[in-house]
Amino acid sequence: MNSAPDNVVELNSVAKTFRDFWMRPTVKAVDGLDLTVARGEVFGLLGPNGSGKSTTIKMILGLIKPGAGTVRLFGLPPDSIAARRRLGYLPELSYLHPFLTARETISYYAGLCGLDSRTSKERTSQLLEMTGLADAAGRAVGGFSKGMARRVALASALVGRPELLILDEPTSGLDPVSTNEVKTLVKTLVKGGMTILMTSHLLADAEDVCNRVCILNHGRKVAEGKIGEIGSSLQDFFLAKVGEGRDFTVAEFLR
């Protein structure tokens, strides 16, 4: 497959079926997905819970191997070190070592990016300031609130100054102020030339920051389009695409 030079991420007929220890199929998480993310855009991968968003992200990161199809990151296989050098990742939950302090955590990821000790110290201090964690830099992250842990994870994703930032549910569980901060940060990073791929089921957030969205349901792409060209609000568009066939029987239940 030849990658277009402006495409940062390319997925071609990608499928993934999870299997148990005995290799019996359990869940078909992604089914024949085609997707491209162009340089400089904010691309939203939307869908209800269990639609295959996180699995898709993990295949792009090389953490999960696709069962079929090809994944390209900067035109390279996703497990290539050269591709991952240009990548930052914020997972859905802030997976952090609880025994490390905020400063140690960011320094650890700076080390994984191969930064020398001086650059690592400089960037760690800058990111602690930027995320408002300077005062808590010496505290173990195990004792942090969800919002603070999220900021440490975000700083860790940015420490290598990536060209592509992958955000998996970046505003999930955050209060309105922190959510707004994340959205402002995304807009600032994109102005600086970064490409962002984010997943969300919070449609208002996606509508605020994304240029283009793709909606997944049951592992399949059900719609794709630019915000503004959809023709209705993202909420209505989403419900029309994903809500089809869903039967809400709350009234019957309450009767």
Place this chain on the structure above:
Amino acid sequence: MRRWRAIVKATILEMSSEPLALLLTLSSIAIIAFASVFHIHQFGGADSSRMARDAGFSVLLVIGIVYAVFCTVKVFRREIESGTAQMALAHPVSRAGFFVAKASGAFLAYAVFALTVFGVTVTTVVGAKAGGIVARRTGDIAFIWGPALAIDAAVAVLPLVLAAVADRFFRCRFTTAATWLSLAISLLGAAASIALAVAFGFGDGMIGVPLWLAPAAVMLLFPAAVFVAASAAFSVRVKEGVATALAGALFIVALPAFGNYYLSSALSKGATIPWSRVFAAGLAAVPFVASFGLLGIHLFNQRDIS
């Protein structure tokens, strides 16, 4: 190299912050310290230092391998199950590099435990020998074990007290501080007891410096390295309980093979193990470490990290 160093450092910190690891270290110190006390009703003071030495090496072998297996399985499984491996592997780190660095960190953390236990063993051997000499001169039986027990109690308790102070006033992590202080105080104790033995020798130089134990202790690092590699390989594929059980089964099967290291016979004769034998033992361990390492890398490369 920077990536390797970052992962190794984090792994050592993780293992030194593990409460059960500290418990194993303190239990080991207690076993060695009390070994010189329990036997005196049967054997008399002359055997004090030998009991301390045997206890030290038993602890290094048995608890040491339990420590190596437990901590290696723990750090690998936690990394995979808590999701931190996802974060790490989204950075420019190969899976093979991550596996090797993590296993190296686990082995170095075991080496910290081994060095702590070795320091306590040296202290106790010197203390028990000196106590035996003083007891013979003064006729007071308490001297047989008194000095060694006092020093070992200090090695066991002082790190906890200092770590509590560090935690209270300097926001240090208690378990981590206690682990490193145990090492520091154990080595200081060993150095001080050796210096005293050399300086005074109680007139006739009978105490001696038990540095001949060093090659034997180095020899025990090799089986531990094999168990670290094996535990790491099992942990990347199966859950914590199964990985620990597999490593335990390997321990039971492989235990008789430790006779090949000529360790017990050499120690029972109080003989120095030649460094050539240590080197040969190291070479013998290489294929096992390499095989388990390659198996672990292969299994880690095959699995999904989610």
